[in-house]
Amino acid sequence: MILTLHLVALALYGLATALALAPFMGFRAAPRVLTIALPCGGAAVQVVAISQLTPVGLGPALSMLALCLVLLQLASERLVRGSAVSFFTAPLATGLVGLAILSGVTPDAEAAVARNAWFVLHVALSALGLALMALAFIAAALYLLQFRELKARRFGQVFQLFPPLERLDQLNRFALVAGFPALTLGVVLALGYGAQFAGDLHAAKAQIVWGLFTWVVLGWAVWVRVVRHWTGRRAALASIAGFSAVLLVYVALKLTQPGAERFL
């Protein structure tokens, strides 16, 4: 059942991706109602699937991350009319759900642990934090693309379809400022959970060091925005650096310390 629901979500996200990218392939833009309804439908199906899932392991974590991304995409569309966010989030969410299915969306270990509120909150906040960081990255990437087109006086698809610079800058700031505390809280909850219930942290030294490095880089990106009042291109580059650090650390840890049972 959970797998079937994920497959349905995958199909809906796949369709949403095709519609989002259609204008770049020379097709007419799909009606707005359809570009919103498809990810909405996919998210609804995924919510049902995740509610039946114990959030332990890579598959459920990826699935939850995809859901957070889609929900943030819909919020961006509603709040800042940032429909172009879907150019990135739609394929990313599709890919994440696909990976989740490949990794296995049925947990086979630590099911009891997963029912612990601390743990669920840790996973949910971490996924939300990562999704917000991804959104910050996407807004920054869209900003840099639109910036480049506007500076170069090119008025093609990017100019027409991407949101205004100021709006992307606001979206980037919001995602960064909201994402960093969420991610931090997620990590703190993991530490608290380890100390309270597991008796130990159950984390390798490399995980702690690189996790800390990621946190510092992201913290720096938030600091330059909030304290140093960086805006525009510099701020976009900072948040891209922050998210790149997250991705690099994730890939590095997965390569050096593989394990399907945990997200990091």
Next chain:
Amino acid sequence: MTGHAEMGGGIKVVGVNHRTAPLDVRERFAHGAHEVPGALARVMEAGASGGVLLSTCNRTEFYLVSGDEPALEAVWALLAERLPTAPTGAGAREYGYIARDRDAVRHLYRVSSGLDSMIIGESQIQGQVREAWEASRAQAGPVLHRLFQTALHVGSRVRTETGIGRGTASAASAGVAVAGKIFGDLAGRSALILGAGDMAELAATCLSDEGVQITLVANRTHERARAIAERLGGTAVTLEEAWPHFATTDIALCSTAAPHAVVTWERVGAVIGARGGRPLCILDLAVPRDVDPAIAQLENVFLYDVDDLQTVAAQASVRRRDEIPAAERIVEEETDLFWAWYGGLGVVPTIKELRQRMDDLRAVELERALRQLGHLSPEDRARVEQFSQALLNKFLHHPTIALKAAAEEGRGYGLLEALRRLFGMEPGGKE
């Protein structure tokens, strides 16, 4: 001199436009209102009997009534003088075009209808055609007067009877769209305006309509700046007073009539540098450009000139393209009407001249014949003269009717040309 010869020959248009010449060339060819009489005088010295110079940011066109090529050569030479590397007419000719007679009439009608504009259906050209006609009034002559008068009528008719002018697709509205892509919501943003011409006022109004606060209007003529500033709620200042405000404004709209860049690196480079990362959108609607392109190198400066904005607006005008066939039909219909008038214009004088020539011949031959028929009585001489007159009338009756009918059907011009050649009334009427 009679007919079209009396009017100085056929109608011609010679010039360059946005399709044939890049902006930097069009900038060089652009003529200010004060340059128009001198330029036309030179062309008329070369043989044109009437001329109107239409010079906008998209085109510089000489509408001429001229019979021969020297006038056209004079135009190319005049334009070539403005090119840095080509002192001969050939240099200018490679950017331009010539349309003659009916094609020239159709061309002007398409121009005034906005069909030949970069932004299909834009309405500003209508005013520019009117201004060109008024600026050249002393040199236009009767045919071009009529042509420009009807061109304005055609422009109005096309805009009224078709949807070619619907929606906002002008350079000014494109400026608003571009600024919107930088700032998002424009309400509450500030703008300073350099220049106080029609274009500046139109663009400033477009910005104001979006909620942009027009803080300053700077112009060489203070009175004009004050009039716009008062209307849009800003303050009128001189150009020199405007430079420091580049540090604070969000949008700078430049549309002065200066012959060279006024917003230079020296004047505003340091001021803009002090803005920090705040974006500044500069809309340069002037031709020649008001803003030194080097300023765009500053990180957060977004500089757009007329070509850029017209590219944006051209995208918006795609919807107007559906109306082109209907507009073209009106242009064709009106071209026929003008051509009928133009053909008819030469018919009466040409017929008069033809009859006169034939009558002169008749008189000479009659006198010669009567000299040899000295024995005839006065009554018989009168009868012979009457006969010659009747014969001439019979000969000329059908050509006269045919010419008048052709003129009414709009084919008069071609027939007149043929007649003039056949009866040796060419060139320039009476020999």
